[in-house]
Every structure is written in C-alpha cells, then in structure tokens.
Amino acid sequence: MTRTTHDLPEDGDLASESLGDRAARALVEYREGRPDALAELVREATPLLWHTVRAQGVDRESADDVVQSTWAALVRHVDTITEPKAVLKWLLVTAKRAAWQAVRKDRDDARRRTELPDDLDDGPATLPDAAPGPEDAVLDDERDRLLWAAMRKVPERCQRLLRLISLADRPDYRSISAALGMPVGSIGATRGRCLAKLRAVLTEQGEASWT
Numbered sequence: 783m784t785r786t787t788h789d790l791p792e793d794g795d796l797a798s799e800s801l802g803d804r805a806a807r808a809l810v811e812y813r814e815g816r817p818d819a820l821a822e823l824v825r826e827a828t829p830l831l832w833h834t835v836r837a838q839g840v841d842r843e844s845a846d847d848v849v850q851s852t853w854a855a856l857v858r859h860v861d862t863i864t865e866p867k868a869v870l871k872w873l874l875v876t877a878k879r880a881a882w883q884a885v886r887k888d889r890d891d892a893r894r895r896t897e898l899p900d901d902l903d904d905g906p907a908t909l910p911d912a913a914p915g916p917e918d919a920v921l922d923d924e925r926d927r928l929l930w931a932a933m934r935k936v937p938e939r940c941q942r943l944l945r946l947i948s949l950a951d952r953p954d955y956r957s958i959s960a961a962l963g964m965p966v967g968s969i970g971a972t973r974g975r976c977l978a979k980l981r982a983v984l985t986e987q988g989e990a991s992w993t
Contacts, residue, residue, distance in 0.1 A: 801827065805873070806866035813860065824853060827870065831877045838881035841888075848884055852877040932983040940976035947973060 811819035835845045
C-alpha cells in the first residue's frame with residue numbers, strides 16, 4: 783500500500799525525523815506531483831551514497847558516475863517502491879550493486895589490456911612460423927654432407943651397421959644380426975666402437991658439433 787504525506791510525521795516533528803523519514807517524505811511528495819521534492823534529498827543523501835560507493839573500491843571519478851546513475855534509477859523506479867520508508871535502503875543497495883559492477887568491469891578491462899598484444903592497433907597479431915626456414919634446410923644439408931663424408935672414412939663393417947641401425951628408431955638386432963652375420967650379443971658393443979670411430983673422424987674434420 784502506498785503511503786501518503788498524512789502517514790509521515792507532522793511538521794512539528796520534522797526536527798526529530800531521521801534521514802530515512804525524510805527520504806520517505808521526499809518520495810511521497812514527488813509522487814504527488816512535486817518534481818522538486820527530491821532535490822533536498824539528493825543534496826542530503828548524496829554524500830552518504832558517495833562514501834558507500836567508494837567503500838566498495840570504486841575510484842573517485844567513477845564514484846560520481848555511480849551515484850548519478852543511482853539517482854537516475856530511483857526516478858525510473860519511483861512508482862515500484864511500495865514502502866516509502868524503504869527508499870533510503872533501496873538507494874544504498876542500488877548504489878552498492880552498481881559499485882560492484884563498476885569494480886568488476888575495471889578489473890576485466892585491466893585483464894584484457896594485459897592479455898592483448900601491444901601491436902593490436904597495427905593489425906592482427908601473428909605467431910612465429912614453426913615450420914623450418916630456408917636457413918634450416920641449408921644447415922641440415924651441410925650437416926648431412928659432413929656426416930656422410932665422415933661415414934665413408936670408417937671401416938665398411940661399421941658403415942653397414944650404422945646405416946642399418948639408423949633406419950629405425952628401435953632397430954631389430956635379430957634382423958641386423960642376420961643381415962651382417964654378426965652375433966646379436968655383440969651388436970651393441972660393435973655399434974659403440976663404430977660410433978667412436980665416426981666421432982673421431984668428425985673431430986679431425988673440426989665438425990664435432992654436428993654429432
């Protein structure tokens with residue numbers, strides 16, 4: 783039920799009115815056709831709303847905007863507040879919610895600024911191409927050339943063994959044994975000796991870094 787001015791304190795009791803009482807009186811009078819009735823309430827309650835908003839972590843400039851939006855919201859919803867005595871509480875709750883939204887928006891904006899690349903204005907950011915460049919191909923070719931040149935300088939038996947082992951990530955020693963006529967148990971030790979010989983040749987060529 784909407785309260786009228788007759789339900790509010792008499793003029794003689796105005797000195798004892800609380801801010802909540804004065805807010806209720808202003809709302810009722812505004813509804814009764816006195817557009818200027820809220821002016822005094824705005825002047826009196828704005829400092830309270832401003833400090834409430836600032837207490838939520840809103841900066842000074844944004845706090846002014848939040849308080850103004852709170853008063854604008856009251857005007858829009860003036861006919862939906864069923865109990866005039868609750869108008870001050872309504873203002874405080876509305877201001878707090880708007881303050882929380884402002885703080886959350888500022889945090890989201892700050893996070894987006896830190897996540898976006900600095901050169902965003904210059905066009906879409908591009909990631910480095912992970913594919914090998916032409917210089918990589920040149921280096922690979924040179925490495926292979928040196929490696930095979932060194933391979934030709936080790937014994938033929940070592941060349942055959944190292945070629946067979948290099949054909950698979952996990953070489954089948956039984957197949958290698960059958961192909962070379964070499965006991966399975968000796969393949970590992972022979973491979974180690976052959977690699978040592980290959981490394982020695984590469985070292986002599988001054989290209990040990992390729993191994």
